[in-house]
Amino acid sequence: MSYLQLQKIAKSFGDVQVVQEMDLSAAAGEFIVLVGASGCGKSTTLRMIAGLESPTSGRILIDGRDVTAATPADRDIAMVFQNYALYPHMNVAQNMSFALELSGTSKAVIAQRVDAAAQVLNIKHLLDRKPKELSGGQRQRVAMGRAIVREPKVFLFDEPLSNLDAKLRGHMRIEIAMLHRRLGKTTVYVTHDQIEAMTLADRIVVMDQGCIQQMGIPDEVFNRPLNRFVAGFIGSPTMNFLNATVKDVEGQLRFVGTGFGCEVPESMKATAHRFIGQSVVLGIRPQAIQLGASDHGLGFSLRVNVCEYLGTESVLSCTLLDEASSVTFTAPGNHMGLINQTVPVHVPLESIYAFEPGEHGRSLGL
Structure with missing residues (x-):
């Protein structure tokens, strides 16, 4: 059964159609990676799932519920951004717990969830620090921890590793893969890096000009590309x-x-x-x-x-x-x-x- 469904989703900004009637589904616990060059529509698609953009047409369903018109807070999703989006005046623990406090979650539950997420991400020793005292990798772990404590139905990642150096990107890829296996949550991950797509995805969705060019497991997309664009985009060095x-x-x-x-x-x-x-x-x-x-x-x-x-x-x-x-x-x-x-x-x-x-x-x- 599909846990997340996009049915004929399209998005236009004025006369420019950024996403063209896309059909996409993800099973419960599946890790889907949207990959493509800048401007292909992948981030806009993610923002529509999150409720940060309203689709021009089509429907979005999460766990069988139509959330097309729902607010971001009412979708039971958590998003990890490229720029971390941490509150500079709050320490790590406060950043991680802020959304739970707004929702009225009890202090005992908040403390338990923050402690568990910090343990998983190896940031317990950082809970009292402010974001300016953290490295880029540590900030990204905090952003991931903030998403984890909410225990959402769907995780969304918008190019979370693009601000990190090459060595740290490789390390964080491993951590994200291990985290997904541990939590088993449906995940949609956006990147322009085909190495991230190949190493993280259960299924890759290759996009160009607002359209899905191919969707499949990494081995299929790499070895049996449907068209020249996919063949040239997936693989390093390029075909x-x-x-x-x-x-x-x-x-x-x-x-x-x-x-x-x-x-x-x-x-x-x-x-x-x-x-x-x-x-x-x-x-x-x-x-x-x-x-x-x-x-x-x-x-x-x-x-x-x-x-x-x-x-x-x-x-x-x-x-x-x-x-x-x-x-x-x-x-x-x-x-x-x-x-x-x-x-x-x-x-x-x-x-x-x-x-x-x-x-x-x-x-x-x-």
Whole structure:
């Protein structure tokens, strides 16, 4: 059963439609991550769930109750903001308990909930401190504690880690994942960081231009993207795209580009027949490109322009010789010696993606 439901939710600001008739549901205890670039409509969607924005049309249901017109306080949700939103004149304990005090919760219950949340978040030693005395990570824990003590039906997170440094973001991701497993609450989490989406989500919702481009478990979204936008957004480094044409060469379907060509993979042949003589876009993940020539798969030559050595692997930024397209690939070890060199590479057939032309061109392999 769906615990949180968005039914044909849409939002416009004047003539600008920010969210376009979205249908989305989350099961009880599910962790949903809305991911996309700035301006895609993900934060507006979260704010409509929270009641901070009113939808232009559509309905929002929580635990079977229509809350579309309900105030934020009447929705039984708790939201963690990007900027923490702590009261500077209150100490940690007061910040965490303030909403409970407003609702008339007894002092004994407040004390018990604050103590339990502080224990879970390892901030008991900070309860008497003011926000200005805390680090960014500690402030974020306090903001999370303030949400936890309310024991809401739904947790909402609006880019909660974007103000933290890289190392602390990684640590807080682990803490949020552990917290969700401990509490088991339905959670909607907004981020532009696809690494956060892949590591935290039960299901990822990839958004662009106010629309859901794909929704599924992380493995599905990464390995079976529905269109070129999803393929290019999910994955680091980002997927490479090369222009090609589908050709029938002596009865064999082939992808042919400038300086490269290969047989159409078996999984795409039924669809590729419809594109004979037409342009398509090949997608290749950087991790799928292998150094060295091969008689099998897709082979081509690259000129290495930049090598970023990361300790265990190198990220090589290259140029496809005959097409002048940019190509990035990863390889184990240190390959600084390949800078300004021309190297042969190949890609196994099963690692090739193909899409119709255009930013949101559909996949040929599904």
